[in-house]
Amino acid sequence: MSGGDRARSAVYVGRFQPPHRAHLGTVLDALEAFPRVLVLLGSANLARSVRNPFTAGERAGMFRAALGEAGVERGGVLFRPLADRFDADAWAADVRAAAREVLGDLTPALVGFEKDASTSYLRWFPGWDRLLTPSVPGLNATDQRAAFLTGRPLPEGVPKAVRAFLARLALTPAFRRLQAEWAAVEAARASLPPGAQLHEERWLHVQAGQVWLHTRTGPIGRGLWELPGRVLPPGEEPALPADVVIDHPARALVAPTTAHLSLRPVPDFLPSRPVTLARALVQPRRFHEDHHVLLTRWLAGELRGEG
Numbered sequence: 001m002s003g004g005d006r007a008r009s010a011v012y013v014g015r016f017q018p019p020h021r022a023h024l025g026t027v028l029d030a031l032e033a034f035p036r037v038l039v040l041l042g043s044a045n046l047a048r049s050v051r052n053p054f055t056a057g058e059r060a061g062m063f064r065a066a067l068g069e070a071g072v073e074r075g076g077v078l079f080r081p082l083a084d085r086f087d088a089d090a091w092a093a094d095v096r097a098a099a100r101e102v103l104g105d106l107t108p109a110l111v112g113f114e115k116d117a118s119t120s121y122l123r124w125f126p127g128w129d130r131l132l133t134p135s136v137p138g139l140n141a142t143d144q145r146a147a148f149l150t151g152r153p154l155p156e157g158v159p160k161a162v163r164a165f166l167a168r169l170a171l172t173p174a175f176r177r178l179q180a181e182w183a184a185v186e187a188a189r190a191s192l193p194p195g196a197q198l199h200e201e202r203w204l205h206v207q208a209g210q211v212w213l214h215t216r217t218g219p220i221g222r223g224l225w226e227l228p229g230r231v232l233p234p235g236e237e238p239a240l241p242a243d244v245v246i247d248h249p250a251r252a253l254v255a256p257t258t259a260h261l262s263l264r265p266v267p268d269f270l271p272s273r274p275v276t277l278a279r280a281l282v283q284p285r286r287f288h289e290d291h292h293v294l295l296t297r298w299l300a301g302e303l304r305g306e307g
Contacts, residue, residue, distance in 0.1 A: 008105050200257050
């Protein structure tokens, strides 16, 4: 750990979809160095999907149960949800705010190891100490999700408490919807050329306290709200200029997709209906992919002038 003994606590950020032995080991290592560890459960504002099958509450429950099996008493590890903002500065500010609010620590130690671009955030907190933990080769949540959603045996490294929760979830309608979504996402990816970068046209129209939305009917995101529009075929780009262009590599489920937003009334040929804005804003997990984030960022004035 760098920076001497300034830090009084530790912060561990991740999606933990689901928690596995390496996650558990990281918390145990942090507890060896600090009396308190704050675990921030990322993507807490996104709908249940093949990338994020478990809610923040479910992940906290699995994590607590696994820690209990390891003999860790309650109190030393705290859990809080953390929203995806698709904006690095805003997201890092949320992490700092959580450390300040929950731990009262302005410069905690940031726990984790850098495995790929998804953990580049470890460099976004200058002044914070770092508690580096070793990776566990061959152990990752992506493979665990794939096994779970396709009915294959779970790989090694899944704690007993997590296995028990997954077994219960597999008996629910939510699991059957996720299985259908998994098959549809895999089929959609297989139909694309290697390295495909897609574009989509979306309309974001707010008027008189209402926002125009469409309810998805296909297996990917079935029943969720989305901004009206369509994903374009590979190689095709929008013919008309957009008011705002959003290009974030993790915003779409199937493939990297650039959103071209038009801030005007929805064309008649696109199905949509008005939803009370107040109702839409308080239901982020009712939205497909990042569409609620796009709505809230536009309302906050963060998207104006882009594109």
